[in-house]
Amino acid sequence: MMKKRIGKVALILLSCVFLGILLLVIVFSLPVNSARMHVKDSIYPMVDILNDDAGDLQRKYFLNLKENFTDCLMVQNGLEKVQGKSLIEHAMYIYHYDLSNDTTWQTEESLKQFSQYGEEGMFLREYSKYWHGYLVWLKPLLMCFSWKTAETVWMVLQILLLLFVVAFSFYKKQGSLGLGLIVALLFMKPVSIWISFAMCVCWGIVVFAVLGLLIWYQKLERKKEQENYFLLIGILTSYMDFLTYPIVTLGIPLCLYLVLNQEEHMTCLRRLIKVFWMGVLWAVGYIGMWGMKWVCAELLCQSGTLRNAVWSVIYRTTPLDGHQSAFSGISRTVDAIFSQYDSEVYAIGFGILLVATLLSIVWCMIKARDLDWSITLVCLSVVALLPFAWLVVTQNHTAIHCVFTFRIMGVTIFALWCMLVCSLRTIKRKKSKYDK
Numbered sequence: 520m521m522k523k524r525i526g527k528v529a530l531i532l533l534s535c536v537f538l539g540i541l542l543l544v545i546v547f548s549l550p551v552n553s554a555r556m557h558v559k560d561s562i563y564p565m566v567d568i569l570n571d572d573a574g575d576l577q578r579k580y581f582l583n584l585k586e587n588f589t590d591c592l593m594v595q596n597g598l599e600k601v602q603g604k605s606l607i608e609h610a611m612y613i614y615h616y617d618l619s620n621d622t623t624w625q626t627e628e629s630l631k632q633f634s635q636y637g638e639e640g641m642f643l644r645e646y647s648k649y650w651h652g653y654l655v656w657l658k659p660l661l662m663c664f665s666w667k668t669a670e671t672v673w674m675v676l677q678i679l680l681l682l683f684v685v686a687f688s689f690y691k692k693q694g695s696l697g698l699g700l701i702v703a704l705l706f707m708k709p710v711s712i713w714i715s716f717a718m719c720v721c722w723g724i725v726v727f728a729v730l731g732l733l734i735w736y737q738k739l740e741r742k743k744e745q746e747n748y749f750l751l752i753g754i755l756t757s758y759m760d761f762l763t764y765p766i767v768t769l770g771i772p773l774c775l776y777l778v779l780n781q782e783e784h785m786t787c788l789r790r791l792i793k794v795f796w797m798g799v800l801w802a803v804g805y806i807g808m809w810g811m812k813w814v815c816a817e818l819l820c821q822s823g824t825l826r827n828a829v830w831s832v833i834y835r836t837t838p839l840d841g842h843q844s845a846f847s848g849i850s851r852t853v854d855a856i857f858s859q860y861d862s863e864v865y866a867i868g869f870g871i872l873l874v875a876t877l878l879s880i881v882w883c884m885i886k887a888r889d890l891d892w893s894i895t896l897v898c899l900s901v902v903a904l905l906p907f908a909w910l911v912v913t914q915n916h917t918a919i920h921c922v923f924t925f926r927i928m929g930v931t932i933f934a935l936w937c938m939l940v941c942s943l944r945t946i947k948r949k950k951s952k953y954d955k
Contacts, residue, residue, distance in 0.1 A: 528747070528750060528803060531747060531750060531751070531754075532750075532754065532803070532804065532808065532811070533811075535751075535754045535758070535808060536808065536811045536815065539650060539652060539758050539808070540607075540610055540815065542652070542655050543610035543650075543651070543652070543655070544607060544609075544610050546610075546655055546658050547606050547609040547610055547654075548606055549658060549659070550662075551597075551598055551599070551600045553662045554597060554598055554658060554661040554662045555598050555634065557662070557663075557664060557665045557669075558594055558598060558630070558634055558665075558666050559635065560665050560666075561666035561667045561668075562630075562631050562634055564578060564667045565582070565587075565591075565666050565667060565670075566587075566591065566627050566630065566631050567631065568582070569582055569587075581710075584708075584710055584711045584714060584715075585711060585715035585718070586711075586715045586717045586923060587627060587715075588626050588627065589626070589717035589761060590715055590716045590717055591626040591627045591629075592624070592626040592630075592646075593651075593653060593654075593657060593716050594630060594657070594661065594666060594716070595615045595616070595626065595629065595630045595633060596613055596614075596615050596646070596651060597654050597657050597658040597661055598633070598634075598661075599614045599615055599616075601614050601643065607819055607820070608820055611816040611819055611820045612645040612647045612816070612820065613645060613646045613647060613649070613651045614643060614644070614645050615629070615643075615646065616629060616633050616638040616643055616644070617629045617641060617642055617644045618632060618640075618642070619642065620642040624644065629641065647812075647813075648812070648813065649761060649762075649809075650757065650758045650759070650809070652755075652758035652759040653716065653759050653760075657716060660672070660673065670714060673713075673716070673719070674713040674714055677712075677722075677723065677726075678713065680726055680727075681700070681704070683730075684697060684700065684726055684730045684733070685697035685698065685700065685701065687730065687733055688700075688729075688733060691733050693733060693778075693779070695940045695943075696729075696775055696778060696937070696940065699933055699936035699937060699940065700725075700726070700729060700771070700933070702872070702936050703929040703930075703932045703933040703936065704722070705868070706865065706869070706928060706929055706932045707722070707767075707926040707928075707929045708926075711923075712926075717761055717763060717923075718763060718923055718926075720759045720760045720761070720763065721756065721760055721763055721764050721765055721767055721768055721926075722767070722926075724752065724755055724756055724760075724768045725767055725771050725772065728752050728768060728771075728772040729771065729772060729775055731748070732748075732772060732775050732776060732779065733775075735748075736776075736779050740780075740783075745776065745797060746797050746800040747800065749769065749772070749773070749797040749798070749800045749801040750800040750801065750803060750804040752768055752769065752772060752801055752804065753768070753769070753800065753801035753802060753804025753805035753806075753807075753808070754804040754807070754808040755804075756768045756804075756805055757805045757806070757807075757808035757809040757812075758808055762916065763920075763923050763924070763926070764924055764926040764927045764929075765805065766905055766906060766927050766930060767926060767927060767929050767930055768801075769798060769801045769802075769905065769930075770902055770905045770906070770929075770930030770933070770934070771929065771930055771933045773794065773797060773798070773902050774899060774902055774933050774934050774937045775937070776797070777794070777895055777899055777937065778937050778940060778941055780895075781891055781892065781895045782891060783891075785894070786894070787893075787894045787897060790894050790897075791897070791898060791901070794898050794901065794902070848914045848915075848918065849910070849914060851918060852910050852911075852914040852917050852918040852921075853907075853910065855917070855918045855921035855925075856910065856917065856918075856921055856925045856927075857925075858921065859921055859922065859925035860925070872932065872935050872936065872939070873935060876935045876938050876939045879938070879939050879942035879943055879946075880896065880938065880942050883942040883943075883946050886949065887945050887946045887948070887949035887950070889945050889949070892941055892942070892945040895941050896938055896942075899934050899937050899938050899941070900938075902930065902934050903930065903931045903934035903935065903938075904931075905927075905930050905931075906928050906930050906931055909927055910924075
């Protein structure tokens with residue numbers, strides 16, 4: 520039985536690797552002229568306006584909210600077609616031209632230079648340690664619209680998708696969970712997510728994963744495919760994301776699953792084991808897909824990606840204080856994360872949610888204590904701690920990039936909301952039983 524499960528996981532992973540390479544080859548076979556022209560037309564509102572004292576203040580404000588450094592890199596990756604390089608080399612290496620020839624890239628100035636004057640005087644760089652699967656949707660978008668218009672179109676699509684998922688949750692009689700998705704998003708600074716190509720990836724995967732669970736939960740349970748569902752989420756996250764705040768693509772769907780699964784009678788240990796294996800399969804998908812990029816790049820192009828990527832992982836998982844103990848950097852990493860909540864509104868909102876959750880738990884313990892509720896609460900508590908486990912392991916990366924990695928706390932917020940929902944539902948169910 521275990522051999523069969525392992526074989527199926529391996530088959531899914533290898534199939535996704537093949538499909539991922541195929542999609543990138545197709546993307547790089549597309550023409551680049553229209554995309555280059557559209558980006559060139561948007562250089563001022565997307566880059567130059569930041570250095571213009573007379574530039575529109577509102578536009579500057581929005582640009583300062585987004586991760587423009589990474590967005591410029593993503594956009595330029597979609598514009599490249601290097602002479603003499605094959606499609607498979609493009610897919611494996613992910614080339615771009617940069618003004619810098621050292622480890623620090625100048626993405627904004629490089630994109631401006633490349634768009635206006637071409638690659639003359641620039642250095643050919645590669646970024647092979649990631650899949651860059653976002654190019655599957657970003658390049659066609661840039662082929663059809665100017666960069667600024669593409670940003671607006673993408674933002675509108677994200678908002679419409681979220682509204683649809685929330686509305687669909689009400690249709691499936693899970694409206695409280697749909698509202699919880701909005702609550703979690705509010706603690707993740709949604710505007711910065713919506714206007715940034717880099718920051719929207721993980722959130723987009725979360726929304727689609729939630730929608731998938733709302734649609735296919737019963738089917739997944741009947742066919743016992745829950746673990747493989749989380750395997751696919753991990754694979755998709757690794758394929759699309761730049762290591763921004765990936766743990767949310769595990770934590771938020773897992774919380775949703777636990778609430779949907781609350782009425783399934785099972786022991787605490789069995790439910791914890793179930794949660795554990797879904798987490799493990801997500802990790803297998805995430806790490807396995809990422810590792811296969813390094814292996815494929817090495818086998819197909821002898822790129823040196825495998826060696827460089829391993830050293831990068833070692834560096835990113837080192838203690839924050841260099842050679843000191845990992846524990847010495849935890850408090851500093853936590854401080855860096857919470858420093859991003861720069862308004863009292865967040866503290867007030869978190870306080871209200873925490874108090875409401877605790878009161879609902881106490882009320883449920885007094886009025887409607889239930890074994891399935893208790894077990895679900897334990898599991899949700901474990902998921903709520905996932906961001907802290909993540910920041911301990913990746914404290915170097917998390918602290919350095921806290922301006923966006925703080926969004927991992929969205930998992931804790933959603934977990935607290937789900938505890939509140941479970942408690943209120945249990946109380947309501949008990950009350951309805953007595954009324955009959």
